[in-house]
Ligand SMILES: Nc1ncnc2c1ncn2[C@@H]1O[C@H](COP(=O)(O)OP(=O)(O)O)[C@@H](O)[C@H]1O
């Protein structure tokens with residue numbers, strides 16, 4: 001593996017009595033693409049949200065690029081700026097134009113000049129194929145276009161690692177590929193990525209590793225081809241049996 | 247209509263307008279601060295905000311007004327304009343109108359905050375914006391636009407509630423009306439003149455806010 005970028009050691013988290021993350025150990029190397037897969041409710045979203053501290057955790061440690069996660073305040077905001085996040089429901093700012101959505105972070109969190117931020121934003125919007133929509137508002141775009149804007153918005157912060165939480169689950173089928181294509185080219189360009197998804201095509205094409213979660217635990221880790229053709233745990237076999245019949 | 251001159255009515259309503267303008271600004275600023283406290287992640291601030299709203303929304307405005315003069319000025323010696331009784335009365339009226347209506351502004355804004363999907367605040371935090379930046383850039387602009395109708399109702403209530411300032415000696419519209427009635431006896435005519443004045447102030451505002459809330463709604 002390359003130099004480690006995200007390192008989780010013995011991470012535990014509860015929601016009340018519910019033990020959602022159980023002793024999670026996970027290391028993600030620079031430039032690595034890790035797909036997280038597992039049944040609904042197994043803790044995949046919580047894992048992503050814990051990595052950039054949208055959720056707190058009780059024990060264990062999380063380091064990003066050698067630095068432990070800060071508790072609160074400015075240091076935490078700075079860390080989050082380095083960790084991009086793309087959500088299932090896009091979460092674009094509804095009152096801002098597409099261009100403003102992409103420039104807000106760089107201008108406010110990084111102190112980039114407006115003109116520079118706009119120039120870079122247009123390049124990124126070009127890259128994800130929505131540059132011609134720059135002056136529109138999110139509600140005027142299709143779901144697939146919105147999600148590509150959300151990816152551009154994350155990229156504008158020059159993140160060290162990007163987290164994707166089921167980025168295509170809320171999309172109509174005909175729009176899934178346009179988003180996966182952007183993600184695949186991002187993976188090829190060397191971005192470090194953690195992707196929660198059930199899209200096996202993407203996992204095979206772009207991932208270095210598949211992590212299978214069930215009941216808050218990492219049950220199995222393997223290269224995509226190995227995992228999909230020859231899973232070792234019963235939970236994984238059972239799960240793959242269910243999603244493959246669809 | 248006896249001695250009630252048009253000039254006197256105008257100058258009384260001018261004072262009403264001044265009370266309303268200053269208090270509206272005060273209530274908007276204070277109400278926004280309280281609303282931000284109530285949605286902040288800090289428990290102590292949340293509790294303070296909740297306490298504020300419960301206290302001031304449930305205290306009669308007349309009581310607050312009287313407290314400004316009898317309690318604050320005479321008992322505690324907090325005079326807001328030592329050289330002029332009229333100015334002290336006016337300033338206390340503005341303070342109390344602001345303090346009272348801030349509680350309603352806060353609740354209107356909170357209803358506006360609820361129109362903003364939680365995911366947007368999360369996206370803002372996730373990209374490294376601080377709480378203050380998330381509020382000012384993402385949540386509040388949409389909250390104001392989602393709360394225009396209740397904010398408008400609060401402003402209209404505030405304009406009508408300026409009449410309570412008469413109890414501490416402000417010669418605004420209601421003050422002039424009760425003085426006129428005392429001196430000349432009551433008449434439907436006098437009552438109608440003042441009622442009309444308030445309708446002229448509030449009716450266009452109501453229409454304006456209704457059309458604004460339609461035009462400025464955030465498309466989702
Ligand atoms: N904010 C929360 N409060 C309480 N329980 C939660 C919360 N978020 C998630 N959970 C619970 O934690 C478990 C894991 O959820 P999640 O991480 O969303 O799973 P996944 O993304 O794998 O479907 C589920 O049982 C879910 O109901």
Ligand SMILES: [Mg+2]
Nearest residue numbers: 044045046166
């Ligand atoms: Mg999930």
